[in-house]
Amino acid sequence: MTIVASKALSFVNSTSLQQSQPTTNDIRKQQQHLRTTLTAQEKEKNMTMLEPNQVEEYLLAGQWYEAQKRYSKARTIYADSLAKIPFNDPHHCELRRSLKNVNMRLGAFIYLFPYHVLCIIFDHLSRYSLITCLDVCESWNHFILQWPGFWDTHRHEHYYIDRTMANSFLDDKNDHLYIRSPVSNTLLGPMLKFVVATRSWRYKHLGKRLRCQVFFSIHVM
CATH class of the missing domain: 1.25.40 (Serine Threonine Protein Phosphatase 5, Tetratricopeptide repeat)
Incomplete structure (x- = not known):
């Protein structure tokens, strides 16, 4: 027992x-x-x-x-x-x-490539294609806006966007975006697309509906 x-x-x-x-x-x-x-x-x-x-x-x-x-x-x-x-x-x-x-x-797979390779890839795109790429995903949006080559495409003979002023606008520190350009209806569409694409991911990330009042001051050069 x-x-x-x-x-x-x-x-x-x-x-x-x-x-x-x-x-x-x-x-x-x-x-x-x-x-x-x-x-x-x-x-x-x-x-x-x-x-x-x-x-x-x-x-x-x-x-x-x-x-x-x-x-x-x-x-x-x-x-x-x-x-x-x-x-x-x-x-x-x-x-x-x-x-x-x-x-x-x-969309963070772009960071799997070396920086210089990404620069070569995006350098082959037109400024209109780059603006379209801004709305692909947040990772692309961030990379392109930080890439100096993107801003070089906006130092164009038809219009000019100052990067410092644009960054202030994109960071919601300024509600006005000034574009120095000849009066051209063909350029207004791409510029509005630029504003929506560059701001949209911030609003999507915050879960807010995009509400953006944009004021343009277009000066004849």
């Missing part, structure tokens, strides 16, 4: 120990249960339960955000994990691929 009791006690202690130290499979099952049983709103409230602290959890959390189309949050998860885990970790390549895929969705 003593031996049986001892074995039973040993079994209980072992079970208790296993319960206090859940395995990776247990964690996966718990997270799978959360993903399949909670509503979208409940998932949002309970994301603290999925706070990643293991490599597998980083992947699961990132994939969950991707499924919700919250790519910026997924990118943060993947980037944070790559900064914490060693390079020789077996999941490193998978995390790196996941980060690359999210970057592609966000």
Whole structure:
């Protein structure tokens, strides 16, 4: 009887120990249960339960955000994990691929190229094509506006936009944008497109509807 009791006690202690130290499979099952049983709103409230602290959890959390189309949050998860885990970790390549895929969705793939290569690519575009590219995604918008070559295209014989003045307008510090240009109806359309494209991503990011009153002062040169 003593031996049986001892074995039973040993079994209980072992079970208790296993319960206090859940395995990776247990964690996966718990997270799978959360993903399949909670509503979208409940998932949002309970994301603290999925706070990643293991490599597998980083992947699961990132994939969950991707499924919700919250790519910026997924990118943060993947980037944070790559900064914490060693390079020789077996999941490193998978995390790196996941980060690359999210970057592609966000349009940040342009930053995968060296700066001088990007300059060569965009240098082949006309100023009207560059204005169109401003509205592709936030990453393209930011890069093009910071690229000196873009502003060189606006030092044109038909019109001129001062970069300092334009930046003040784009940063919402000034509500007036002055364009020195001959009176030409053919140029008014591209200029309005420039204003909308350069400002639109800021308003989209803030979740606001674009409301922009623009005042032009066009001077005959």
